[in-house]
Amino acid sequence: METGPLGTHTLIELHRCDAGLLNDEVRLRSVMLEAVRRSKAHIIKDVFHSFSPHGVTGVVVIAESHVAIHTWPEYSYAAVDVFSCSEKMSVETVVEYLRDHLRCQEIKMTKFKRGTGLRP
């Protein structure tokens, strides 16, 4: 008997965000961690890194899988992805919190089921 999917992977394009925030590793980390907390996910560890001359990468490893962000302040753009294997986690909460706190004016989202057609 087949089972799955095991989770949903959501790719989120954040356009026309606040460029200053996208380049501020400390504030971006704080926004990301709060977004993840509010989604009811369980944070295990996070890694953030600033690039020269600009851009930040951040990954939050969660019990439910991961939330990652990569920013291009020069385009006021951020690429986010949320992989969640729990229906209790609200991906919408992550997206709305990031939209509001990174001041994004345009969002595109695509969802993919991961781990389909599995057999034990």
Add this chain to the structure above:
Amino acid sequence: METGPLGTHTLIELHRCDAGLLNDEVRLRSVMLEAVRRSKAHIIKDVFHSFSPHGVTGVVVIAESHVAIHTWPEYSYAAVDVFSCSEKMSVETVVEYLRDHLRCQEIKMTKFKRGTGLRP
């Protein structure tokens, strides 16, 4: 003038892998790091975590973005994603190395362009 895409996000489904390897955090980390090194990406930091009773999550943050793996040994399945913003990085090398060293018998891949239609 519009520019982009800034990168490619590849979602990779690894089916019918070696379940023992998928549950061995130390060996999985070693396989992942070597796959990333061979792809010509530049490793910044990595985070690996074992779950109870089984399953491992690993994220490798790279200068080119990230490579992540989440395993479900009970289904001999792993979900991998590679986000690369460099054409010099070979995503194919990552996939082939993981396939061979996690002994996967079936792979499905989907690629998405990230950061399209941007304006500076």
